[in-house]
Amino acid sequence: xxxxxxxxxxxxxxxxxxxxxxxxxxxxxxxxxxxxxxxxxxxxxxxxxxxxxxxxxxxxxxxxxxxxxxxxxxxxxxxxxxxxxxxxxxxxxxxxxxxxxxxxxxxxxxxxxxxxxxxxxxxxxxxxxxxxxxxxxxxxxxxxxxxxxxxxxxxxxxxxxx
Numbered sequence: 001x002x003x004x005x006x007x008x009x010x011x012x013x014x015x016x017x018x019x020x021x022x023x024x025x026x027x028x029x030x031x032x033x034x035x036x037x038x039x040x041x042x043x044x045x046x047x048x049x050x051x052x053x054x055x056x057x058x059x060x061x062x063x064x065x066x067x068x069x070x071x072x073x074x075x076x077x078x079x080x081x082x083x084x085x086x087x088x089x090x091x092x093x094x095x096x097x098x099x100x101x102x103x104x105x106x107x108x109x110x111x112x113x114x115x116x117x118x119x120x121x122x123x124x125x126x127x128x129x130x131x132x133x134x135x136x137x138x139x140x141x142x143x144x145x146x147x148x149x150x151x152x153x154x155x156x157x158x159x160x161x162x
Contacts, residue, residue, distance in 0.1 A: 014124050019117060021064045027113035027120075028081055029057040035104055045099040052096025056089040078106035 017023065033054045040050035062084055070080035082101045090097035101109070143162040150157035 012124070012128065015121060018121055018124065021068070022059055024077075024113060024117065025059045025062055025064060025067070025081070027116040028078070028109050029059060029085075030116055031109050031112045032082075032085060032101060033057050035101070036099065039099075039102055045102050046095075049093075049096040049099035052093030053085075053089055053100055056092050056096070057085065058088075061088045076106050076110055078109045081109065082106070 011019075036045065036050035036053040039045040040047045062081075067077060067080050067084065071077040074080055086097045086100045089100050146162040147159045148162050150160040
């Protein structure tokens with residue numbers, strides 16, 4: 001996956017992939033599929049509509065470049081995403097298209113997709129934290145007696161250990 005130079009400074013490769021355009025889109029689709037299934041189970045929308053939405057909700061059918069171009073004008077990627085999803089669903093099931101994003105807001109899909117991604121990021125972050133803790137422990141074991149100049153308010157102070 002291509003990563004911009006500045007973006008690469010603030011992430012790891014696995015996290016960058018997790019928050020890639022395709023992964024974000026997949027999380028938004030996961031939200032819409034789950035929403036449709038729950039609404040169908042509760043009798044809010046027809047079961048056939050939920051099935052039509054789920055079967056059409058494929059990230060490969062989206063033009064992420066177009067979605068990225070439209071998002072700034074809408075102030076969120078959710079609005080053009082929902083429009084595109086409706087068009088994609090309508091191509092195979094016109095009746096189901098009317099139930100896409102039923103009763104939800106743009107913020108619902110954005111916030112929930114972010115939470116889905118953060119849950120997926122948790123094990124990656126925990127693994128990174130464990131590696132950092134191990135490295136710091138090894139460093140402190142190695143340099144526990146290394147003497148260095150202490151500082152207090154930018155002034156030299158008695159020696160301390162590293």
